[in-house]
Amino acid sequence: MARRALPSINALRAFEAFARHGRMTLAADELCVTHGAISRQIRQLEEQLGVALTEGPRSRLRMTPEGLKLAQALSPAFDQIEAAVPRPPQVGPRPLVVSCLPTFAMKWLIPRLPRFQAAHPEVPVRVAESNGAFDYRADGIDLAIRMRALGAIYPQDSNVTPFMEHFHGPVMSPEVAASVKPTLEAICALPRLHTRTFPESWSDWARKIPVELPEPASHQEFDHYFYMIEAAVAGLGVAMCPWAFVQRDLISGRLTAPLGFVVGEASIVALTPLADATEHALLFRDWLVAEGRSTPTPPEAACDSAVGR
Structure with a gap:
């Protein structure tokens, strides 16, 4: 078997972690x-490959x-490698295993998790x-966290607890926003970014506005929300994103949402076994419900007021 011509694994890990978190x-x-x-690892990786993997100022670096x-x-x-790595037998209390949407875990759940651990140090949590x-x-x-869309199917033995409304709206880089007129038609005609995780997001949003979507300049699909978000940051187009996923990127200025957000037809829910849910689950x-209530609501859709049609 020929020797694999791979760059440094540490450099690849560093770049992949940056790509997910932004x-x-x-x-x-x-x-x-x-x-x-x-x-340094990312810079060395770029030098080894002879290709720029990132661009922009250090304060708003993008892929x-x-x-x-x-x-x-x-x-x-890396997911496959992690799943294949043998693990030693569990020592100590069994962790509470929470199955969660990847981007929601990174952008919303994990930043809040220290509050749960501080209040309940006896409950180890594995996401x-x-x-x-x-x-x-x-x-x-x-316990599982999912986005409940129309027609979603979950295990029949589930108790479904909505804990946060699903606000969503079109987001893009400030540079892309500055290059077009701040109208609904102009923004919706930009290259449109999609995710396989929630392909109906654009049609859901259009029904809520309501508006008939014009044909965009192009379509591009991504496997995960976090890559679609980074594509928007990179200026590849406009992405339909949940408020919970992009709140920090909007605050930092990596993204802008000139049309605001509307309540979608989906909701974010916690799923627990109907019959034998554990006390910790x-x-x-209940902690998720309280955190959902305390999450700030986004700016309302501006389609009928500040932003012209």
């Missing part, structure tokens, strides 16, 4: 290294199209990122 500091926290170490392509291949590859079908017993899941569910 920020060097968060990637550094995940890998327990410094911000500078992540930056290039080549970087996005590489990142989308790296994440499932398992997934947006697919699951079985409580077979997969060892205590119910405790976590």
Whole structure:
């Protein structure tokens, strides 16, 4: 077998972590290294490949199209490696296993998780990122977080608890927003970004406005929300995103939402077994409900007021 011509695995890990989080500091926290170490690894990777993977000022670094392509291949590859790595037998209390949408875990749940751990240090929590079908017993899941869309199917033995409204709206980079007129028609005609996780997001939003969507300049689909978000940051088009996923990116200025947000037809829900939910699962569910109530609501849709049609 020919020797694999792969760059440094550490550099690939650093870049993949940055790609998922969109920020060097968060990637550094995940890998327990410094911000500078992540930056050096990515710079070395670019030099080795002879391709720019990132661009923009250090305060708003974003991926290039080549970087996005590489990142989308790296994440499932690292997921497969992680799943195949043998683990020692569990020592100590069994963790509460929470199956969660990957982007929701990164952008909303994990930043709030320290509050739960501080209040309940006796309840270890393991977040398992997934947006697919699951079985409580077979997969060892205590609670699942999903986006409940019209016609969604969950295990029949589930107790479904909505804990947050699903606000969503079109987001894009400030540079893209500045290049077009701030009208609904102009923004909707931009290259349109989609995710396989929730393909009906654009049609859901259009029904709520209401508006008939014009044909965009182009379509591009991504496997996960976090890559679609980074594609929007990179200026590849306009993405329909949940408020919970992009709140921090809007505050930091990486993204802008000139049309505001509307309440979607989906909702974000906690799923627990109907008959034998554990005490810790119910405790976590109630905490999610409280956190959902305390999450700030987004700016309302501006389609009929500040933004002209």
